[in-house]
Amino acid sequence: MLLLTAIGTFGIHQVSIAKAKTGDLVLTSKKVKTAPSDAGSSQWNEAKESKIALTGAGTVEGKPLELRTKSVYTKGEIFFRFEWADKDKTLNKNRWKNTAGKWTKFKGDEDRLGVIWEINRIDKFATKGCAVVCHNESKNEKDWYYAVSASKEKADMWHWKSVRSNPVGYTEDGFVTTNPSKKPEEGRKRDDGAGKAKSNQTKDKSGPAFMRDPSRPASVEDALLVSEAVEVKADTVFQDGQEIPGYMLYTEWKGSFADVKTKGVWENGKWTLVMSRKLDTGYDDDIQFNTRKIYPFAVAVFDNAHEHNSYNSEPLKLEFK
Secondary structure (H helix, E strand, C coil): CCCCCCCCCCCCCCCCCCCCCCCCCEEEEEECCCCCCCCCCHHHHHCCCEEEEEEECHHHCCCEEEEEEEEEECCCEEEEEEEEECCCCCECCCCEEEECCEEEECCCCECEEEEEEEEECCCCHHHHHHHHHECCCCCCHHHCCECCCCCCCEEEEEEEECCCCHHHCEEEEEEECCCCCCCCCCCEEECCEECCCEECCCCCCCCCCEEECCCCCCCCCCCEEHHHEEECCCCCCCCCCCEECCEEECCCCEEHHHCEEEEEEEECCEEEEEEEEECCCCCCCCCCCCCCCCEEEEEEEECCCCCCCCEECCCEEEEEC
């Protein structure tokens, strides 16, 4: 059974269900003495790799994708290594291009990876996965909404984005709660804190409002940092074909929103991500990991896509060793 089809930033639709190719359903996190510094660190050699079978939905309906995953933990932190094939590094979301003096936006989106966990027990999540938090089977996408069923239930949602979070080393941290209004976005919340990417466009949406300060080199490739941005002036001259990112990024995230540190590298036709987080963050909008327990979770991968066009896992479990 395919468990999730994304809506908006990361959501579920139950109508499109397909049988996934059999893959590993358990991820074992191995205790190590010191934290890995990157995807090539020796600590990963101590961990067992899980090959998770993902199945496509939406525009990639029924297509398979293998997600290779490892996890290790130390006394205070947990680390995840995700690897999957992707022929292109996609950074198109809302990106601007100047052609003959006119600004247009690139077609396309960004690459993403989402992980969802139980904070408080969600009925049937361990056996049905994310499908239980979708509460609408309407064929009209505008009617879909995303939520848990009861006020005592709560989910933790990690959402990595190649354009809006990866360049500055984070994954967006949010949670899922009840949604009495049944509006698509009301059941999905961001954790307290700061760091969300800022849209880069003029009030009339005709072009970018900011550009990189030409007097200084970019410190992050293919990204526009708030600290390095200057306002686009009316008399600014741009080269034909010049590109400007559609978002401005903050380098320092704060609060619970900034819990999940991530370094994603695209190379040789694949993404490799390393996520890290404290085992216990102390925030009530996060899952708190106890190494004596087992935790159900689910994963989705987006290739230059959003909404319901994703590759999705079956219900999975994390255990500690």
